[in-house]
């Protein structure tokens with residue numbers, strides 16, 4: 001194996017692997033390094049007792065016409081990796097103020113939600129329609145330029161501009177905002193919210209790669225190898241070396257590798273503050289990086305059931321008072337959990353080959369602090385209390401349980417180098433003032449250093465955003481490589 005490369009990609013999460021595979025396809029000599037034993041980062045697929053499952057993602061959004069489709073096609077993998085958009089996707093549960101639980105089927109197959117069905121679920125009156133239509137028309141027709149004007153506006157501030165009923169307000173603030181951006185609505189960025197709303201309402205939601213997200217990322221990594229890239233797993237990058245303001249390679253627990261370009265998928269904060277070291281950056285940039293706010297973490301459970309309980313991949317519940325705010329989160333941290341929370345249950349066992357016959361794995365969870373040191377028990381207790389109240393059948397068939405929280409997320413994907421950060425569910429750059437045009441640049445102020453993945457290079461939701469970041473950053477890196485090949 002070589003010790004010299006054109007580009008080293010640190011981390012084989014969705015962004016890193018997409019970026020590395022494209023660079024390899026374009027003839028750039030690339031090394032992909034990951035500390036884990038498998039490809040995929042937070043979207044890795046693992047096996048246990050005949051089940052195959054992701055530690056985390058349930059589904060990508062949008063469902064059709066995505067950057068994931070485009071990447072697979074570009075790499076010649078569109079025949080190899082099947083992308084499933086299940087129809088229906090699941091069931092939405094809305095609890096009325098009088099405590100009645102109403103349900104509706106959520107469409108899949110790339111179809112957007114039928115507004116009339118949603119209005120019936122939410123008890124929308126004729127008199128409320130003009131204002132709701134004004135909001136929907138504004139959101140669906142909003143240009144990228146106008147979205148960027150919302151970079152400094154929170155989701156709740158944006159929704160407050162419209163006089164809409166509480167039930168519709170909650171659907172948007174909980175499922176469509178907190179459920180994707182993973183920060184409370186009063187700090188979530190409205191420009192991101194509008195972008196995700198447009199994507200989901202144009203191309204539907206609920207994309208799942210057959211065999212699992214991890215299988216898809218493994219196929220992408222394999223294509224990188226076929227195109228000449230080296231991949232080393234179980235290898236931690238300890239340092240990204242910098243000389244005279246330019247990167248020169250990486251120091252790992254398996255030795256030193258050299259390259260004039262390093263793309264980091266390890267998160268901006270760990271990259272700047274630990275892998276490169278703050279001495280190589282301006283104080284103001286270091287402060288900027290420290291001030292980036294992580295999305296929230298996640299605490300939840302996986303239940304291995306002796307009998308299938310769910311008929312569809314996704315079940316969600318919300319009520320008028322499940323809108324989360326920073327104040328509610330701070331109270332929860334102080335021990336006062338809200339009475340009602342937005343909660344979901346999902347299963348990938350309905351997809352071929354993902355579970356032993358007649359069994360099912362169910363996955364649930366709730367946002368919690370991103371700090372890996374958080375004691376997640378109160379959040380787990382709350383989510384289990386709600387599952388028992390809403391879907392009691394689940395508890396009849398549990399053969400085994402697994403719990404997870406911000407500590408596991410951090411261990412699998414990114415180091416905690418700033419107090420309160422590391423276990424973020426999505427990444428940085430999800431809040432007001434740090435999104436859209438204000439999202440961190442993927443180009444670091446050190447020659448040859450780039451960031452890829454959730455923190456930089458794209459926007460939107462989870463895996464789709466990270467794959468798009470991989471594609472955008474690959475183009476930036478290719479141009480940098482093409483123009484910096486002569487020694488300086």
Ligand SMILES: Cc1cc2nc3c(=O)[nH]c(=O)nc-3n(C[C@H](O)[C@H](O)[C@H](O)COP(=O)(O)OP(=O)(O)OC[C@H]3O[C@@H](n4cnc5c(N)ncnc54)[C@H](O)[C@@H]3O)c2cc1C
Pocket residue numbers: 010011012013014015016033034035036040041042043056057058059060061235236237238265266267298365409412413414415424425426427452453454455461462463464466
């Ligand atoms: C609970 C939960 C639920 C989610 N649900 C969804 C969902 O339903 N849909 C969706 O689309 N998204 C979902 N996501 C989000 C999505 O999975 C992430 O946004 C995405 O995986 C981030 O990708 P990334 O490219 O930033 O890299 P990550 O997935 O963060 O991977 C980073 C990689 O870098 C490697 N690395 C880090 N440091 C080093 C080092 N020093 N040396 C070597 N390697 C290193 C890690 O091992 C890891 O493989 C969920 C996430 C969580 C936690």
